[in-house]
Amino acid sequence: MFAVRAFRPVQTSVSYNGIVTESLFSAVYAERRASVAKGLPLVVALSGSTDAGNAVSQLEQYLWERCKPEEIIRFDADSLLDYRARRPLITFNEDHFTDYSPEELVLSLARDELGAPFLLLSGFEPDFRWEAFVDAVLLLVHEFEVSLTTWVQAIPMPVPHTRPIVATVSGTREDLMERSAWKPTTRLPASIVHVLEHRLHGVGEEVVGYAHLVPHYLANNEYPELLTAALDNIMAATGLLFATDEAKERAQEFRAQVDRQIAENDESREMLVNLEQRFDQYVEAHGERAPLLGDEGSMPTADQLASELERFLAERQQGPENNDGPGVQ
Numbered sequence: 001m002f003a004v005r006a007f008r009p010v011q012t013s014v015s016y017n018g019i020v021t022e023s024l025f026s027a028v029y030a031e032r033r034a035s036v037a038k039g040l041p042l043v044v045a046l047s048g049s050t051d052a053g054n055a056v057s058q059l060e061q062y063l064w065e066r067c068k069p070e071e072i073i074r075f076d077a078d079s080l081l082d083y084r085a086r087r088p089l090i091t092f093n094e095d096h097f098t099d100y101s102p103e104e105l106v107l108s109l110a111r112d113e114l115g116a117p118f119l120l121l122s123g124f125e126p127d128f129r130w131e132a133f134v135d136a137v138l139l140l141v142h143e144f145e146v147s148l149t150t151w152v153q154a155i156p157m158p159v160p161h162t163r164p165i166v167a168t169v170s171g172t173r174e175d176l177m178e179r180s181a182w183k184p185t186t187r188l189p190a191s192i193v194h195v196l197e198h199r200l201h202g203v204g205e206e207v208v209g210y211a212h213l214v215p216h217y218l219a220n221n222e223y224p225e226l227l228t229a230a231l232d233n234i235m236a237a238t239g240l241l242f243a244t245d246e247a248k249e250r251a252q253e254f255r256a257q258v259d260r261q262i263a264e265n266d267e268s269r270e271m272l273v274n275l276e277q278r279f280d281q282y283v284e285a286h287g288e289r290a291p292l293l294g295d296e297g298s299m300p301t302a303d304q305l306a307s308e309l310e311r312f313l314a315e316r317q318q319g320p321e322n323n324d325g326p327g328v329q
Contacts, residue, residue: 024129024136026076033072036109036144041118041238044151046105048086048125049191052214053223055154059230060122066243069108069120073140075133077103082127107140112240119144125192134196141205148173148206150237151193152230155211156219157182160275161258165229171208172201176237181283182213208237217271218258224250 045060063069081103091099105123112118126133141149150171159166166181193209200207210233212226228251231242262268 024075024079024133025073026078027074029070029072032070032109036072036119037117038145039147040144041240042141042144042146042149043110043118043120043234043238043240044149044193044196045120045122046125046151046192047123048127049193050153050155052154052156052219053212053221053226055152055212055214055223055226055230058222058224058227059152062227062231062242062247063110063120063122067110067112067120069110069122071106071108072119073107075105075107075123075126075136077105080105080126080128080133081124085127086124113243114241116240118238118240119146130192130195133192134199137196138199138203138205141200146205148208148238149196149200150208150210150234151197152210152212152233153191153193154214154219154223154226156216157213158275158278159213159215160272160279161215161218161225161255162272162276163279165212165214165225167213167229167233168211169208169233170211171197172206173208173237176208215275224254227251 043063045056045063047056047060049056051057083102086103088100088102090097090101103124105126106121108120108122110118110120121137140146168182168184169177169180171177197207197209210230212229214223214226224247227247228244231244231247234240235242262272
């Protein structure tokens with residue numbers, strides 16, 4: 001059993017690069033925290049900001065169901081979250097209340113399909129004290145000597161569902177940013193992961209963010225293909241391995257439903273054709289191919305995908321010393 005040490009935020013202060021901030025931890029699993037290996041990647045899945053297609057919530061649910069996270073540190077939700085803006089759920093059972101479920105914000109230790117460990121920061125984006133929260137995360141990145149921090153989001157865009165999901169890639173990894181499909185210069189409302197990436201970049205830490213582009217007409221639905229895209233990108237950034245077969249099956253079923261609905265409506269078919277033409281023209285004009293397309297622009301066969309997975313697994317089993325990188329192309 002791991003001992004739990006709980007303390008109030010006002011009782012301790014911490015410092016990062018000369019910045020002093022009150023501790024935002026409400027509970028710490030001290031022994032588990034001390035046993036975490038150095039140099040692990042950190043995956044950030046914080047809900048509450050832009051989440052078109054339920055990208056972040058799908059990712060968070062997947063990681064908690066399949067990767068067996070063990071909580072290391074719990075942030076103090078009372079000081080970070082606005083309960084009136086995002087009310088916790090409680091069950092009324094005939095004549096009494098049960099199952100009160102306040103929101104959580106935790107750092108956990110999880111494992112991928114091959115048992116490789118990684119850190120997971122999950123829960124709801126803080127409503128308050130952003131600077132103090134980011135300072136605390138920077139301290140943890142420094143403490144655990146995090147190798148790379150990665151995060152995902154999704155934004156609605158005029159892109160067709162009949163093309164592979166693409167993303168705007170940001171951060172410090174030039175090899176991954178070369179695959180960024182859309183590189184705008186714009187001002188936008190910030191989320192906590194944007195601020196975190198900005199600060200990590202500023203102190204020389206490795207970080208990569210993915211803002212996936214979701215068909216605007218599907219942004220209010222749970223879009224299963226987003227989960228596979230998010231997992232693929234996290235694998236490319238970190239070298240972790242996640243099973244995606246079930247997610248791909250759900251994505252195919254969802255795609256078939258959307259195709260049937262669009263086929264039954266002339267206006268929808270016309271909209272889709274226009275989106276496809278604009279998307280293909282954009283890709284051609286920028287000299288880039290969408291992810292998963294072959295050298296001639298065709299989709300890979302099942303045999304090609306199986307061969308690629310076998311190669312990837314073989315490289316993972318050989319270890320990092322025999323592998324130039326995890327990148328699934």
